[in-house]
Amino acid sequence: xxxxIEECSRRGVEALTLFAFSSENWGRPSAEVSxxxxxxxxALDRETxxxxxxxxxxxxxxxxxxxxxxxxxRVAAAHELTAANTGLRLQLAVSYGGRWDIVQANQRLAEQxxxxxxxxxxxxxxxxxxxxxxxxxxxxxxxxxxGGERRISNFLLWNLAYTELYFxxxxxxxxxxxxxxxxxxxxxxxxxxxxxxxxxxxxxxPGVS
Numbered sequence: 649x650x651x652x653i654e655e656c657s658r659r660g661v662e663a664l665t666l667f668a669f670s671s672e673n674w675g676r677p678s679a680e681v682s683x684x685x686x687x688x689x690x691a692l693d694r695e696t697x698x699x700x701x702x703x704x705x706x707x708x709x710x711x712x713x714x715x716x717x718x719x720x721x722r723v724a725a726a727h728e729l730t731a732a733n734t735g736l737r738l739q740l741a742v743s744y745g746g747r748w749d750i751v752q753a754n755q756r757l758a759e760q761x762x763x764x765x766x767x768x769x770x771x772x773x774x775x776x777x778x779x780x781x782x783x784x785x786x787x788x789x790x791x792x793x794x795g796g797e798r799r800i801s802n803f804l805l806w807n808l809a810y811t812e813l814y815f816x817x818x819x820x821x822x823x824x825x826x827x828x829x830x831x832x833x834x835x836x837x838x839x840x841x842x843x844x845x846x847x848x849x850x851x852x853x854p855g856v857s
Contacts, residue, residue, distance in 0.1 A: 650695070655828055656736055657702060663737040663785045667803050671711065671745035685716050688742065692722040696729060703735030709781040710744030711752075737785060744781070746805030753779035753806075782807055790835045792828075794820045812838045 649666060656664045669684060699706055708723045715723070756779040760766035766775070777783065788804065788811045796817040800808060814831045816823065 655825060665739040665741060667741045669742045671743055671748050685719055689719055689722055692726055696726045700730050703733045705733040705737045706730045707739050708742050709739050710742045714743045746802045749781050750806055780806055792831050794818055794823055810842050
């Protein structure tokens with residue numbers, strides 16, 4: 649994780665979101681979950697000061713109410729310490745699920761409708777996007793999935809609508825600079841049209857190859 653954060657910072661990446669623990673992961677054995685939570689605590693204690701020194705803005709996205717109280721406190725402290733930083737925006741998705749994100753966004757909009765500050769008929773995509781966890785972060789350009797899996801596993805379902813998907817067979821602990829380079833090279837070769845058609849050369853008639 650440290651390598652990916654450092655490399656993204658060095659390359660001028662604006663935002664990086666890492667899927668650390670999904671809302672479904674709470675169903676794993678309690679000893680495993682407890683161990684993971686302790687790892688998060690240790691990582692925040694060990695890394696936050698260095699991230700702050702490198703101007704990284706740290707934020708946890710997900711249902712923070714489900715996290716252990718000690719971890720909630722560490723998360724709040726990391727948010728406060730790095731909130732004004734101007735470098736890489738780092739989001740760690742913990743107790744996060746894409747479906748949960750969309751549901752909680754709709755709940756926020758419903759509350760606005762109930763108090764009369766929003767008309768249900770006026771709700772647009774922009775309203776929903778503004779209520780999501782990544783409301784102030786641009787949609788991802790590139791999604792990288794390690795471990796040989798070929799699915800997005802309930803991650804940023806709304807935000808990934810036009811994201812380029814890259815799948816790596818290597819496991820996450822083995823993900824190296826060369827693997828990151830391969831993913832970025834793949835992305836650099838993609839033609840991003842966002843639903844539009846490719847412009848044809850003026851000398852070529854449509855339908856003629």
